[in-house]
Amino acid sequence: MEQAQKLNFIQKYLPASYLVIFIGFLVFGFSENIKGPAIPRMQSDFGINELQLGMLLAYNSIGYLLACSFTGIVTLKLGVKTTSFIAFGSMTISGLFIYIANTYFTFSLSYFLMYVGNGMLEIVLAIFAAKIFIRNTGFMMNLSHFFYGLSSTIAPIIAASMMGWHIFGHDLGWRGMYLIMLSLCIIPMIPTIFIKEPKQTIEKEDKMPVKVFLKDPAAWLIIAILSFGVIAELSIGGWLVNYLEKAHNWTTAKSSAMLSIFFLFFMLARLLLGPIIDKVGFAKSLIYFSGIATFSIILGVLLGSPGVFLFALAGVGVAPIYPTVMALLAKRYPNGTETAITFTVTLMGIALVIGNMLIGFVIDVFKQWFTKLQGAEVGLIRGLQSGFIFIGLCALFCTLAGIFLYRYLQRKEEVI
Known part of the structure; x- marks a missing residue:
């Protein structure tokens, strides 16, 4: 009886569902954005070129895509609670596998598993949030993404610092950093124990068929807006530290700090620009903010060192794209939001796979071309610059x- 009373007290006064979502987004941001400072070390340890690095990031997108394809079904069959456990658990286990991986192949598999868990977590958190944030939905969604932006902002700095830690006479390195950071996924598993399964509020017969969605131009x-926008967003997070270190001879700490500034702008944009987007309109806002991202990325490359700060400004441009598209889908397809989001995000996942492969390919091709013309050092710089121009074109x-x-x-006459 006492145990039951304690459980009821916790469920009444401790919003376990909110903790799962907020802490979930927090660890999600960490897991997705600690790779920036680690990528140059991974590349050095495994002796891989930029094309192989692009392929590695493409594997991540494939893992995300797989998660998009089955997480909704798993959630329907097993519920939000069990699916959340699987997502958090797979990410924790992947941290151990990354730590012990001694070949590029085993590391790729471990990294792939991490992004399957990462993708599952994003989908299940989105489904869970949509079910429980019935009141003040806009504010609560923005608050959720604030925690993602918060962890994304500090993740590169923390990751760069942790890789230099000395533990038991050895450097922690990028492997130990991943092990510790992904182990944080154990924390949100605790409040997950206390959550209640949200009730299904949408009847099957009321949902919009996929065919209706596909017939709408x-x-x-x-889908194109979301795909190109997210490719640009994630590519900056994945390649910026590598670019600044090799093209501008920045230190890891300084490069990671710039990436953190990018995510700071990213976080503040998602938190503060909502009212402006509502007034301007969703479609117009997507034009304006993606235009800011285009200007910032391309000019940041062309100006060289004086224009590096523009990469941080690009965070303001790419940040509103994802949530604005989600809001647009919800408004345009009120009777089929789940169908529209699932299909859109799945195709976005395919685009991410192709986009990551193309970025690595562009960097490698221009690197080899300029190496023949001007030497290896210039070739690497021009290759990385070409890759960022491609990101700007996205x-x-x-x-x-x-x-x-x-x-x-x-x-x-359907402008929203």
Whole structure:
């Protein structure tokens, strides 16, 4: 009886569901954004080139894509609680596997497992949040993403610092850093024990069929906007430290600090720009902010060292794209939001795989070309610059798709 009373007290006064979501987004941000400072070390330890590095990041996107394809079904079958345990648990185990991996192949498999868990976590948190944030939905969603932005902001600095720690006479390194950071996923598993399964509020017969969604031209433009926008967002997070270290001879600490500034702008943009987006409109906002990202990335490359700060400004441009697209899908497809989001995110996952492979390919091709013309040092710099120009072009394609979407909705008198 006393144990039951204690459990009821915890459920009443300790919002376990909120803790799972907020801490979940916190560890999600850490796991996804500690790779920036670690990538140059991984590349050195395994002796891989930029194309192989791009392939590694593509494996991550494949893991994310797989998670998109089955997490919804797993959640439906097993529930939010069990699926959350699986997501947190797989990420924790992957940290151990990354630590003990001694070949590029085994490391790739471990990294792949981490991103399967990462993708599962993103999907299950989104489903869980949509079910429990019935009141003040906009504010609560922004608050959730604030925790992701908060951990993303400090993740590169913490990761860079941890890799230099000395424990038992040895450097912790990037392997130990991943082990410790991914072990943090154990923390949100504790409040997960106390959550209650949210009730299903949408009847099956009321859901929009996928065929209806696919026949809407606006849907494909929205998919293009999200895909190009997220490629730009994640590519900056993945490649910026490597770029600054090798193209500008920055230290790991200084490069990680710049990445943290990028995520600081990213976090503040998601937290503060919501009211502006509501006033301007979703489609127009996507055009304006992706345009800021395009300008910042490309000009940041062309200006060289004086323009490096523009990469941080790009965080303001890419940050609103994902949540604004989600809001647009919810408003345009009120009877089929789940279907629209699932299909859109799945195709975005495919685009991420292709995008990561192309970035690595572009860097490698231009690196080899300029190496033959001007030497290895210049070749590496030009290769990395070409890769970031490609990232800027992805932001530009996002802007163009936004323009086409706005014109289409304007003709149909359906601008949101």
